[in-house]
Amino acid sequence: DVKVTQSSRYLVKRTGEKVFLECVQDMDHENMFWYRQDPGLGLRLIYFSYDVKMKEKGDIPEGYSVSREKKERFSLILESASTNQTSMYLCASSANPGQGAEEQYFGPGTRLTVT
């Protein structure tokens, strides 16, 4: 069974803290994604990666960075957390086109609260 796991379901951090959100997939997928989900706004893409050590900015990268040192792991970093980064964070992965799978597989999400 395909699986995307995220390191925490719930996280509470203080303003100014450095926050790491970890995502691991076991499907040998090339592509990995970080989204944030907010009521009324749907999912918005923060960063994505199409290969190890490669990354591209999504629609809302400000205040975030990412790291992909291994194919199966994609980390989202909040360098200095702020209250407006309180949100649900979702990680996803997908195979490359032409491998018979366009689908993105999602993790269960991490609900981050910054106080």
Next chain:
Amino acid sequence: GNSVTQMEGPVTLSEEAFLTINCTYTATGYPSLFWYVQYPGEGLQLLLKATKADDKGSNKGFEATYRKETTSFHLEKGSVQVSDSAVYFCALRKGAQKLVFGQGTRLTINP
């Protein structure tokens, strides 16, 4: 740019009612279209998809038809169940692997 607009929720129906959740999109060319579902406490999972005009995606009794002329991909189900209560997201993909999502529609089915 590419965008997706869904009908605003929340939507509340009785069991066995007919469901329609509207979705329209803006994109050049021919994007692939998707419906994802998010059950309480879970991540998103693919419900159905269509990759070209007039394609019909279907799964678990849900259907959606890719209408190029109206740029729409409305989700329908003939008889909903309590277990269909969830948040539904319409999305499009054009070119690279990135998806563009609508804002989501929360559906509640009462017994």
